[in-house]
Amino acid sequence: MPRYHSLFTRTISAIALTTSCVAIAAEPEKEELKFGFIKLTDMAPLAVAYEKGYFEDEGLYVSLEAQANWKVLLDRVIDGELDGAHMLAGQPLGATIGFGTQAHIITAFSMDLNGNGITVSNSVWEEMKKNIPRQADGKPVHPIKADALKPVIDKYKSEGKPFKMGMVFPVSTHNxxxxxxxxxxxxxxxxxAPLKGHTSGTIDAEALLSVTPxxxxxATLEAGTIYGYCVGEPWNQQAVFKGIGVPVITDYEIWKNNPEKVFGVSNEWAEKYPNTHIAVVKAMIRAAKWLDDNxxxxxxxxxxxxxxSSYVGADYDVIANSMTGTFEYEKGDKREVPDFNVFFRHNATYPYYSDAIWYLTQMRRWGQITEYKPDSWYMDIAKKVYRPDIYxxxxxxxxAEGKVSTSxxxxxxxETGYKPPQSEFIDNITYDGRKPNEYISKFSIGLKAKDLLK
Structure with missing residues (x-):
């Protein structure tokens, strides 16, 4: 779409809004923007907003650039090389509280729900299968709990072999x-135990988790460097297509409709370009809606x-295996999972404080937050990072423009920003975002609210 046409359309829209006595969409302070992403299917709202012209409708001229890994992506947002990026939901929170990199990052847009899986190597799957009940048709009963993996890990331990698994970043949903x-x-x-210099997350570990892009x-699984991993699509389905591993569970089965990625910008950028930020969120809301429509x-x-290749770059069939409402576990065991990728329904795009607080509780549970924090601290950090006011x-x-409906x-x-208590977790433990310390103390494994690592 030509630039002059986009600006003309925006001006006419503003005139129409004025005559209707509603808020005017202010012109963006910065029109030329560069956004980063990682090659995963859940970057889709960015690609769609670009390809369908939604950014240009807002007077924005965006370039999208794949990044090497999550650390590079975050660093480039912090130093201003990128205006914003597709981020792990834990990244704005981790940066703002100073775990790893210190920087005030915010999000006003949640990019999706669900979308991840856990895959194990073929040899591990052969051992796990012995511990999993079967349906009448001989296929495994789902969801598959880690109880089935425990005897395998115990066997590796008895043989003196560490059981290694991959995840994508220390503050990732996948971790x-x-x-x-x-x-x-x-x-x-x-x-x-970051205060003691232990940043690998392996103290007392029975399964050793490490970062892999x-x-x-x-490829890392096929090489035998790791025996399993948690990642977003299409990299679980890729293991099925290549015949090198078996996805055993989706995150939908671990926590139904869990928040996944967010769109993150630096707080400094948001304060400098408030109209631009709103325009970006508008375009991405439209993209998310398009992805879930009908x-x-x-x-x-x-x-x-x-x-x-400029986006995810995997084969059409590999991406479609999960993006179109199905998910293939063991080769040939394809099941209906219509909500494996959710971009708009279930208020997926709204930045809920309770989503932010869940991530903070897990940071505390595993020692990334080193000491007790009162409930009020969790709520304050959530409000500092998650910005439903901008959304x-x-x-x-x-x-007001007639592009979406109030419903x-x-x-x-x-809306308070807190979802009702959620109980659809694989361990049936209920999460209430208003009571983070009570929630942390419910788990049998992990630090309790006031525990300190000795």
Whole structure:
């Protein structure tokens, strides 16, 4: 779409809004923007906002650039080389509290729900299968709990072999989901003790977790460097297609409709370019809606977009295996999982404080937050990082412009930012975002609220 046409359309829209006595969409302070992403299917809202012209509708001229890994991506947002990026939900929180890198990063947009899986090597799967009940058709009963993996790890331990698994970053959803699943099955995933110089997260670990960039996961598994991993798509399905591993569980089964990625910017950037930020969120809300419209009717087109080398670059069939409402576990065992990738429904794009607090509870559980913090601290950090006020302004402009309807969003007048208590976890432990310390103390494995590592 030509630049002059986009600006003309935006001006006419502003005039129409003025005559309707509603808020005017202010012009962006910065029009030329560069956003970063990692090659995963959940970067889709960025690709769609670009390819469908939603950024240009807002007067924004965006370039999208794949990044080598999550650390490089975060560093480039902090130093201003990138205006914003597709981020792990834990990254803005970890940076803001100073775990790893210290920087005030915020998010006003949640990019998706679910979308991850845990895959093990073929040899580990052969051992695990012995411990898993079967359906009448002979296929494994799902969800598969880590209880089935524990005897395998015990066997490795007796043989003097460390059991190594991969995840994508210390503050990634994948790290916390893998730890959650392992601990629910009685397997200790290890502690962090940053004040003592222990940053690998392997203190007392029965399974040793280490960082591997997402696209390298299948090759690392095939090489035997790790025996399993937790990653986003399409890198679990890639293991199936290559015949090198078996996805045993999705994060939908670990925590139903869990928050995954966010769109992150530095707080300094957000304060300098507030109108630009709102315009970006507007474009991404439209993209997320398009991805989920009409029961995922647009997903085949989205898969075609994502399969381009400039985005995810995996084969169409590999990406489609999960993006179009199915998920293949053991080769030939494809099951319906319509909510494996959720981009808009279930208020997926709204930045809930309770989502932020869950990540903080897991940081505390595994020692990344080294000491007791009162409930009020968790809530204060959530409000510092997650910005539903910015999201609301973007959504209300879209509603006023007739691009979306009020019914597609939370009730902004009454929304508190806290979801009701959630109980659909694999261990049936209920999470209430208003009571983080009480929640932390419910787990049999992990630090309790006031524990200190000795």
């Amino acid at each position: 916390y989901e893998l730890r959650y699943w392992l601990a629910a099955g009685g397997i200790h995933p290890g502690y962090y 997402p696209p390298q996961m299948p 029961n995922n009717a647009n997903r085949p087109e989205a898969v075609k977009i994502l399969s381009k 609301r302004q973007a959504a209300e402009e879209l509603i 597609e969003f939370p009730n902004f007048a009454s």
